[in-house]
Amino acid sequence: MSELPEYAERVLAVAELIPPGRVMTYGDVAEWLGEGGPRQVGRVMALYGGAVPWWRVVRADGVPLPGHERRALARYRAEGTPLREGDAPRIAVARARWDGDVTPHT
C-alpha cells in the first residue's frame, strides 16, 4: 500500500476543510499548515488534488487553472463563490478568501 507523504495528507486535509463558496490561496494553505510554501502546496495539488475539491485552492490572483477554467467556474457558480464577472471571470479572492476558521457558529 502506498501512503501519501504526510505533508501531502495535511495539504489535502486542509483542501477538504474549505467550505463551499470559499477559497484559500496556495500561500494561505502553506501558512495555515505552518510549513512548506505555496509551491509545495501547488505540487501536492498537482499530484493528488484529484481526490479533493482542488477548485477551492486557487492562486492569489484568483485566476483559474489553465485548462480547468470551465470546470472551476461551474463549481464556483454552483457554490456561490464570489466571482468577478467579465471577459475573463476570476475569483474575487478578497471576498472569497477563507480564514481557516473551522468553527461555523460560536
Add this chain to the structure above:
DNA sequence: GTGCTGACACAGG
C-alpha cells in the same frame, strides 16, 4: 553539487 522547472507571491515598468 549545479541548473531548470513548477497548479506560487509580490513588486516594478
Add this chain to the structure above:
DNA sequence: ACCTGTGCCAGCA
C-alpha cells in the same frame, strides 16, 4: 492588462 525579475521550497536530470 501584460511581461519581467526576484524570492521561496522541493523534485529531478
